[in-house]
Amino acid sequence: MAIQNHPLIVEVTRGKADSRGDFVESRHRCHVAVVRSDGSVALSWGDIDQPIYGRSAIKPMLALGLVETGAADAFNLSPAEISLACASHSGERQHVDRVRAWLRRIGLSAADLECGPHMPYNEVAMRAMVRAGIEPDASHNNCSGKHSGFLTTAVHMGEPTSGYIQYEHPVQQRLLGIMEQLTDLELGHAPRGVDGCGIPTIAIPIHRTAMAMARLAEPTSLPAARADAARRIVAAMTSEPYMVAGTGEFASEVMNVLKDKAAIKSGADGVYVGILPGLGLGVCLKAEDGAGRGCEAAMAHVLIALGVLSGDERAKLADRLAPAVSNRAGLKVGRIRAAADAAF
């Protein structure tokens, strides 16, 4: 525990290695930081100073712009809508219908979203669309809630709505400032790319991303309006867990059980963050290879290591914390688990 120089290894097992127990078929190397709001490290594995793109995992930080500008109040956003602004949703009706209704309230539509379309992640929702011959639009994009938040901020601030995904646009520049304050970094020359949904993605060390999450968990050191916004965002996520992801999704299922103890959020290419208000801790982790299955198992291990889950909660989530690998006929043929959890 405490500080480990080696990555946290997540093992994917299949079958048996003769008398030597489970055979490990694949391995994910995860770099993990658990940090307090002052930046001190509570727990870590691997290289936490490496810069990573937080991708969708840092949406709760980006939602600060929506709330602290007063845009959320100006348009009476509900907790479900603020939760959607932090979401990588699975494109179910509950997500898409709310995004569209929200956009109508600000006088815009899915045509104003610049995130591009894709079919829902949720298979039932995807199949229903295919059966009905409906192609996806940008409201089905898993990031449509975040983008609706950007548009809401632009409308409220009297900024152009077109081009809101560009680095130079005031919406994105405002978020750059927020990220700089929460990470104590100047980010103007940080590595920068384009995210899957078209917005800039800025590389921030794992440790600093975890510190930013800790400041959302325990925001007393932030300016008052920002601190209030942080509390409201975390409360929205934990009270509306199915808006953050969707039916059967790891983040939603875990948050649904943990209630106000934890907000957790995935990002593409193997990122996960956690915001733990009761403990005043922030978590950021990255599976080196970008695997979702790797970072979910690593997040499960961190939550267990920190004692966030009660015995009852562990039992309820057993299938999510160390999920089975199944074959096409439905037979359980292996398991995904943090190596340190081998006995779990």
Add this chain to the structure above:
Amino acid sequence: MAIQNHPLIVEVTRGKADSRGDFVESRHRCHVAVVRSDGSVALSWGDIDQPIYGRSAIKPMLALGLVETGAADAFNLSPAEISLACASHSGERQHVDRVRAWLRRIGLSAADLECGPHMPYNEVAMRAMVRAGIEPDASHNNCSGKHSGFLTTAVHMGEPTSGYIQYEHPVQQRLLGIMEQLTDLELGHAPRGVDGCGIPTIAIPIHRTAMAMARLAEPTSLPAARADAARRIVAAMTSEPYMVAGTGEFASEVMNVLKDKAAIKSGADGVYVGILPGLGLGVCLKAEDGAGRGCEAAMAHVLIALGVLSGDERAKLADRLAPAVSNRAGLKVGRIRAAADAAF
């Protein structure tokens, strides 16, 4: 080149690290062996003595049972059907219809396949089925050609068709013997699991799997019937590349360009093999984390390093050898490439 102790690193880039060039967002660690039929190593990266499950990558070796028993000839199997026996196909009409016709010829049907059902990998085929309200059966399973080969062998040999996926069944025991001969190993106590399609999967070191592939490429040391079967299987794969995988799939596209120079085959959880008749070489590689995108880029690097591709062929396959990462709006935002190919 030659023997490298470190894994071959495949980088997934996104955006720029200021003046320092591309930013590497994720990395895949690949262990790679390129071996001659006598077991001598021509080229390697990482730990090639580690046992791995070959999964679907070793289907060309498993097809030896179908051909050398005379079952393929008894039922007049075409090159397309032998290629399907080596396939992880994408469930297009061309695959499914042929599997069903083949099963009819041996007096059986999809109901006799024990691989379980899943929706086609090919999105056009999947959507057509959803639109038509058709649920998949076992003939849509990517392994249905391999399983049809097992059933054909059982029928030809007068063995029970039910239970042909069990370790103890003569079909699987025959394959165990074939694998033992091609790898020069006793495999009775090797680590063993259940594959996605229900058959036993046996752990074999990367180096020995590559040697087995070299013996398919250059089979003169094998018994005559086995050597003939090897030549026929490799010729079937290279002459029917779209039967091995499908439209838009890496293996099919590469084989379609390389013609009789290479048969390549993917396996689940990051495995790839290559059979290079002209060079008398076999390739086996494993992405430690199981990522398909990692092992495709590693295979591309190996084919380039070995000089298998002409300049024209490299140009034709440029988008497959170092593919772009695109966002939802279709913008190219990064690249997947072997680290040693950074300048490629």
